[in-house]
Amino acid sequence: MTSSALPLSGWTVSLDLWGTLITGGDRQAAADWRLTEFRRVLDAYGHHPSPEKLSTIVRRTREKVAHQQRTTGAQPDVEAQVGAVLDELGIDRDEPDLLKLLLAVHTHAVLRACPQPIPGAVAALDAIKAAGGRLVLTSNSLATPPDVHRLLLSDLGLLDRFDDVLFSGDLGVAKPRPEVFTAGAARAGMPLDRIVHVGDDPLTDVDGALGAGCHAVHYNPRRKAARPHVPDYADHAELPALLVSLHGAAAAEPISRSASND
Structure with a gap:
């Protein structure tokens, strides 16, 4: 089968990271480690907050x-x-190297949570790729900067599966801002209506993608109330076939892009 005949050829499938492809892991372990190391550094500088x-x-x-x-x-x-x-x-942030040391703790704490791929996520990525889809990771970053995210993704065997990776920390704006999705479209060399974004957050992923002019698919494992006219799924094993069916529907009639407050 030629690449042009593949069912997702000419489409970019953008996927959220946290809560969509990987778990949060043991967030309490990460929070406890961050506080323990913060106290260790502050103690060394003579500061002893409770x-x-x-x-x-x-x-x-x-x-x-x-x-x-x-x-x-x-x-x-x-x-x-x-x-x-x-x-x-009430601590002077200009004390020599204090901010630098605390920053290293703050940005690497997530690794202590040991997040893992959500069951079925890796197989879904491989199936989308085999169907001709261009895979892009589109993720917000908060305390964990893009370089640490890339390290984590590499350790989990996920980084090389993507054709492109977009982090809000690199872009300077975050989902649900449309600039995140337009940046992905520009880098793919594709119009926005050839991009499907998949994510678990109704606001940042679904409304954000629709507001930018992309298609949206809601990863909804708990089957909570979803946006009207937005396809959702609960098991990653369902995703490749769902995307193929949406591709076929879009070829015949554009997928509805409901307003985010429907």
């Missing part, structure tokens, strides 16, 4: 930037996140 105070400030800072990113598409600066923690503790 564990409860430090935990509260770190958690509050993370929740604030995560909310801003998810609702506005603003990409938070990782160094600013650590700096905000020091500011709230």
